[in-house]
Amino acid sequence: MPALLQVVDVVQEYPGVRALKGVSLELAPGQVLGLVGENGAGKSTLIRVLGGIEQPVSGSVLVGGTERTFRSSAESQAAGISVVSQEFRLVPQLSVADNVFLGHELTGAGVVDRGRTRRRTAELLDQLGLDLDPDRPVSSLTVGDRQMVEIARALSREFDVLIMDEPTAALNGAETLRLHEIVRRIAAQGKAVVYVSHHLDEIFDICGDVAVLRDGALVAHAPTAELDEARLVEHMLGRKPQTFERAGSTSDEGAARLEVVGLRVPGVAEPFDLTVRGGEIVGLAGLVGSGRTELTRALFGDLTSAGEIRVDGKPVRLTNPREAVRSGVFMLSEDRKGEGILPHLDVTENAMVSRDRSSLPLLRRLFPVPADESAQFSRLRADMRIRVPHGRQLIGNLSGGNQQKVLLGRALLSGCAVLLLNEPTRGVDVGAKVDIYQLIKQLADAGVAVVVSSSDAPELAAIADRCAVYFAGRRVAELHGRDVTEDNIVGASVGQTAQEATHV
Numbered sequence: 001m002p003a004l005l006q007v008v009d010v011v012q013e014y015p016g017v018r019a020l021k022g023v024s025l026e027l028a029p030g031q032v033l034g035l036v037g038e039n040g041a042g043k044s045t046l047i048r049v050l051g052g053i054e055q056p057v058s059g060s061v062l063v064g065g066t067e068r069t070f071r072s073s074a075e076s077q078a079a080g081i082s083v084v085s086q087e088f089r090l091v092p093q094l095s096v097a098d099n100v101f102l103g104h105e106l107t108g109a110g111v112v113d114r115g116r117t118r119r120r121t122a123e124l125l126d127q128l129g130l131d132l133d134p135d136r137p138v139s140s141l142t143v144g145d146r147q148m149v150e151i152a153r154a155l156s157r158e159f160d161v162l163i164m165d166e167p168t169a170a171l172n173g174a175e176t177l178r179l180h181e182i183v184r185r186i187a188a189q190g191k192a193v194v195y196v197s198h199h200l201d202e203i204f205d206i207c208g209d210v211a212v213l214r215d216g217a218l219v220a221h222a223p224t225a226e227l228d229e230a231r232l233v234e235h236m237l238g239r240k241p242q243t244f245e246r247a248g249s250t251s252d253e254g255a256a257r258l259e260v261v262g263l264r265v266p267g268v269a270e271p272f273d274l275t276v277r278g279g280e281i282v283g284l285a286g287l288v289g290s291g292r293t294e295l296t297r298a299l300f301g302d303l304t305s306a307g308e309i310r311v312d313g314k315p316v317r318l319t320n321p322r323e324a325v326r327s328g329v330f331m332l333s334e335d336r337k338g339e340g341i342l343p344h345l346d347v348t349e350n351a352m353v354s355r356d357r358s359s360l361p362l363l364r365r366l367f368p369v370p371a372d373e374s375a376q377f378s379r380l381r382a383d384m385r386i387r388v389p390h391g392r393q394l395i396g397n398l399s400g401g402n403q404q405k406v407l408l409g410r411a412l413l414s415g416c417a418v419l420l421l422n423e424p425t426r427g428v429d430v431g432a433k434v435d436i437y438q439l440i441k442q443l444a445d446a447g448v449a450v451v452v453s454s455s456d457a458p459e460l461a462a463i464a465d466r467c468a469v470y471f472a473g474r475r476v477a478e479l480h481g482r483d484v485t486e487d488n489i490v491g492a493s494v495g496q497t498a499q500e501a502t503h504v
Contacts, residue, residue, distance in 0.1 A: 081160070
């Protein structure tokens with residue numbers, strides 16, 4: 001039986017960048033192949049080629065032994081390839097059902113059969129364990145639910161090869177396990193799956209084989225049983241990985257930069273109290289619905305709230321994000337694409353958009369000098385190890401990890417007193433993750449009060465000086481120093497402790 005999919009010496013180039021350097025892969029029926037590599041290694045480029053979004057400079061793609069050229073995503077789908085993209089391709093104004101079948105609508109008598117569309121969508125959502133109204137607009141969904149709708153959309157098509165690009169980046173633990181079962185079921189049906197993930201435990205859990213890309217080249221391809229995580233990471237990086245060691249905060253006696261007293265947020269049972277000193281990294285932990293996300297949104301003026309907020313001792317009223325930035329509060333959203341990057345602008349413009357210009361002469365504030373901004377970005381690129389050939393590259397062409405570094409640079413240049421980070425390393429590879437942790441620590445060392453809201457307990461254990469844990473809208477634990485461990489965070493997050501916390 002011929003391979004379901006063959007990639008033969010595929011080369012792809014962009015101006016000044018060779019993104020794929022003669023990559024060859026083969027997928028057999030029933031195979032689950034893990035595809036891993038650092039951000040910028042070429043994974044997403046290869047997926048865009050297989051999905052018909054881009055045409056390679058050279059090389060060939062064979063489906064079922066027949067060479068195919070995809071000039072559009074529709075041609076790729078017609079050949080039996082279905083892709084779950086890392087970047088959502090949903091239309092927010094449409095319903096869940098309309099998004100799931102967008103482009104391959106279920107029709108009868110020449111019109112869309114809305115009843116059948118709703119029923120089939122409900123069946124797909126049920127497979128994914130998602131209790132969601134098919135008529136609900138996508139704009140009202142959480143990031144995690146949007147990810148599930150994106151997966152349902154891919155499963156709604158007839159396919160022989162399923163490509164999943166970071167499908168669990170926005171999912172919780174139960175949703176991830178459920179998705180793994182679906183992947184195994186698909187493979188058991190004789191279909192093939194390409195599974196891309198920065199969570200290497202997933203690769204070892206569900207993939208029989210793993211292929212490693214580094215700098216656009218295939219550097220390893222082996223059964224997962226022949227590798228361990230340390231060896232796999234070394235293949236990805238081309239070196240032994242760096243580690244990040246949390247150093248205890250020395251700011252216990254410093255002045256509070258953020259003080260929150262009795263902050264009431266709609267939908268959250270109890271008011272929030274929070275104090276963060278300059279130089280501290282305070283973690284916020286908790287499951288979806290625990291209240292931690294609502295807290296950061298309220299502190300950025302993105303959610304209506306009532307209570308007392310002080311920044312550097314001064315009372316502030318944060319009614320919208322613009323007012324929050326003016327008051328010295330800056331936030332990076334978990335939705336990097338939708339609420340972070342400005343995809344139509346280059347990396348320099350993205351970094352400089354919130355730059356603090358208050359110390360500049362009036363004319364320089366009104367008319368920025370491109371040469372000055374270019375020089376400043378060059379320094380930022382070197383300091384933050386942003387992998388980009390030049391400052392005029394569109395930010396949308398960067399990997400997720402490098403986009404996140406640019407956004408952290410934007411926060412640095414804003415001169416903020418308080419930095420709120422939501423899921424700061426979601427969809428980021430192991431190498432870039434350590435870089436981002438170091439950048440967060442550098443910001444704290446510069447005197448910024450940093451608040452990190454994350455569903456990743458190991459992440460909080462790695463970087464937080466203190467951690468407030470929320471459960472069902474209540475703070476149930478406060479962990480300090482050596483008590484900030486993965487086990488303690490997870491236990492408190494699922495309500496296993498009744499420990500009452502004092503003010504953070």
